[in-house]
Amino acid sequence: MSKILDGINSPADLKPLSLVDLNKLAIELREEMVTRVTANGGHLASSLGVVELTIALHKVFNCPDDKIVWDVGHQCYAHKLLTGRREQFATLRQYGGISGFTCRDESPYDAFTTGHASTSISAAVGMAAARDLSGDNYNVIAVIGDGAITGGMALEALNNAGHLGKRLIVILNDNGMSISPTVGAMSRLLGKVRFDRRYYKASEKSKRLLSRFDMGSRIWEIGQRIKGGMKKMVMPTTLWEEFGFAYTGPIDGHNINDLVSALEQAKSYSHKPALIHIVTTKGKGYGPAESDAINFHGISPKGSPKKTGSSHKLLPYSEIFARTVEKMAWENPKIAVITAAMPDGYCLGHMQSTMPNRIFDVGICEQHAVTFAAGMAAQGMTPIVAIYSTFLQRAFDQIIHDVALPKLPVVFALDRGGIVGEDGKTHQGIFDLSYLSLIPDMILASPKDENELQHLLYTATKCGKPMAIRYPRGVGTGVELEPELREIPVGSAEILRKGPDAALLATGASVKAAMAAADLLEMQGTRVTVVNMRYIRPLDEDVILGLASDIKSIITIEENVLNGGLGSLVAALLKRASMDDVGLKSLGIPDEFVTHGTQAQLRSNYHLDAEGISSETLAFIDEFEISKKILASR
Numbered sequence: 001m002s003k004i005l006d007g008i009n010s011p012a013d014l015k016p017l018s019l020v021d022l023n024k025l026a027i028e029l030r031e032e033m034v035t036r037v038t039a040n041g042g043h044l045a046s047s048l049g050v051v052e053l054t055i056a057l058h059k060v061f062n063c064p065d066d067k068i069v070w071d072v073g074h075q076c077y078a079h080k081l082l083t084g085r086r087e088q089f090a091t092l093r094q095y096g097g098i099s100g101f102t103c104r105d106e107s108p109y110d111a112f113t114t115g116h117a118s119t120s121i122s123a124a125v126g127m128a129a130a131r132d133l134s135g136d137n138y139n140v141i142a143v144i145g146d147g148a149i150t151g152g153m154a155l156e157a158l159n160n161a162g163h164l165g166k167r168l169i170v171i172l173n174d175n176g177m178s179i180s181p182t183v184g185a186m187s188r189l190l191g192k193v194r195f196d197r198r199y200y201k202a203s204e205k206s207k208r209l210l211s212r213f214d215m216g217s218r219i220w221e222i223g224q225r226i227k228g229g230m231k232k233m234v235m236p237t238t239l240w241e242e243f244g245f246a247y248t249g250p251i252d253g254h255n256i257n258d259l260v261s262a263l264e265q266a267k268s269y270s271h272k273p274a275l276i277h278i279v280t281t282k283g284k285g286y287g288p289a290e291s292d293a294i295n296f297h298g299i300s301p302k303g304s305p306k307k308t309g310s311s312h313k314l315l316p317y318s319e320i321f322a323r324t325v326e327k328m329a330w331e332n333p334k335i336a337v338i339t340a341a342m343p344d345g346y347c348l349g350h351m352q353s354t355m356p357n358r359i360f361d362v363g364i365c366e367q368h369a370v371t372f373a374a375g376m377a378a379q380g381m382t383p384i385v386a387i388y389s390t391f392l393q394r395a396f397d398q399i400i401h402d403v404a405l406p407k408l409p410v411v412f413a414l415d416r417g418g419i420v421g422e423d424g425k426t427h428q429g430i431f432d433l434s435y436l437s438l439i440p441d442m443i444l445a446s447p448k449d450e451n452e453l454q455h456l457l458y459t460a461t462k463c464g465k466p467m468a469i470r471y472p473r474g475v476g477t478g479v480e481l482e483p484e485l486r487e488i489p490v491g492s493a494e495i496l497r498k499g500p501d502a503a504l505l506a507t508g509a510s511v512k513a514a515m516a517a518a519d520l521l522e523m524q525g526t527r528v529t530v531v532n533m534r535y536i537r538p539l540d541e542d543v544i545l546g547l548a549s550d551i552k553s554i555i556t557i558e559e560n561v562l563n564g565g566l567g568s569l570v571a572a573l574l575k576r577a578s579m580d581d582v583g584l585k586s587l588g589i590p591d592e593f594v595t596h597g598t599q600a601q602l603r604s605n606y607h608l609d610a611e612g613i614s615s616e617t618l619a620f621i622d623e624f625e626i627s628k629k630i631l632a633s634r
């Protein structure tokens, strides 16, 4: 039987559809998403929750002329299906396929490139300012979740939007959930509106009043005033109106008719920004996701809730992190953990239940999280900031100014360091070694396995200095976990294997690959030294220079951009030591963003797996020998 979705090649095709057909379309979109995403993995629950909103937006607005900015972009699957990407939808998040987020390179319908939270309102205000300066007339709409709106940038943007008074629409998609339940005073405020029956009555009454009039902006304004008066019965302050927005809501975000009228009204309102508060259910329309929105926020291929590595016998690094921190926290009352809305990704559920007062979920607020930790450290605590490598980019200045400069002993645990896989360009943790190693007084480490992770975490809580530990997404190597935690001398490297033909200096996940490469090389008659560069800063200069005096081919290996990473630090050291006779090759990420795909595929692309490292090593030894001979013959 043919589907309505079959006839939708662009949003223009849904404009003539009746309400009945639009509701059928919503069912078909959900079927398509559930089928594909349970097979391939992805952000299912968030996308299921905005199906009606997406239909209503494309019914009312004319994209790509009008600009929809989806915050984070993880809820954009219906948008992709309605904007000419149905054919490619089966390739979502796969190597060579379409991205899991909105991406300007992918489609003119993707007004903004996204992946990190809380950017939509800033981008929308900027677009509205650009539109007005160039005398254009398109609409700009930001769609932001109740989680993302807790981010500092979103609040800065609301402040600025209210001040500028630009024509734009903000849709606050309130489902009460971030990845975990949304936390904070803002969430409490939204919950108050969402669950207050008196408010719903007031809202219904104003809707009836509004529907008696034409949709002109004057009427909308009067309607808003009536509603504002009613709301004051319920809310202590009308926050959004005080911010300078015309406000309407809460609206049932699964009712296409109501959404369309609210959007039409907001569109006709031209004097200041409008905010529409919609209430949705995360995972809507798919039982398993509705009842377990946390685990269906993102799922692995084959529909299993995404617990990194849970299908393996091996434990994920995140789990080792959580167990170690909990163990240390029982023994050391000074330890506290700070997460920016990622307790689940850090496997902190158990500690949240056993020691709730030692974990602070501050919301999607990485900058605040770091300075909050600095404040704790200033008062004698040992805070552990648990923020993914990619999201910590947000807090670069806070790390420099609030932590490193006053030398406060804050521990940074950067999960998802290196290549993360299917989340792609916005989420790869490939910049941290560079952006952290340039900070004075920062100690920077990366464990070769999960046993070393636990010891490095322990070291970080003991060293009394700012220290960052980055470790990869996924499972550990399966090594035994030593029961007693111990300190690993700061700045010490570890020689794992000796051979005269070349020295492989690897860090983090690349150490295991380098050891496997050494096995492959040995089978071909080449014997190499392998060093675990577990400290990037300070580097173990004695070990490196000692090796360089004997072995003249050195290869550095890291899952980080080559600019400013391990390779460039080793190059600078060799130069400082005038070791001009040493040949250095650096394997890592060249000057580009890394696309989505499996970790294995991407590592292979950059020669960061055992095969790649061994073939690059052989080629380098050959090259180096030839150039030495040429030099000698001159």
Ligand SMILES: Cc1ncc(C[n+]2csc(CCOP(=O)(O)OP(=O)(O)O)c2C)c(N)n1
Binding pocket: 046, 049, 072, 074, 075, 115, 116, 117, 118, 144, 145, 146, 147, 148, 149, 173, 175, 177, 178, 179, 282, 340, 341, 342, 364, 366, 391, 394
């Ligand atoms: C800067 C940043 N921090 C953390 C994340 C991880 N993250 C992605 S979605 C999300 C929750 C978003 O919640 P909300 O905006 O309410 O959207 P919902 O999934 O509920 O639709 C989080 C914490 C991120 N993408 N960017």
Ligand SMILES: CC(=O)[C@@H](O)[C@H](O)COP(=O)(O)O
Binding pocket: 043, 072, 074, 115, 179, 297, 298, 306, 345, 416, 420, 423, 473
């Ligand atoms: C959209 C987003 O930023 C998160 O949901 C992220 O995809 C989580 O990554 P992990 O799956 O590695 O926890």
Ligand SMILES: [Mg+2]
Binding pocket: 145, 146, 147, 173, 174, 175, 176, 177, 178, 182
């Ligand atoms: Mg939410």
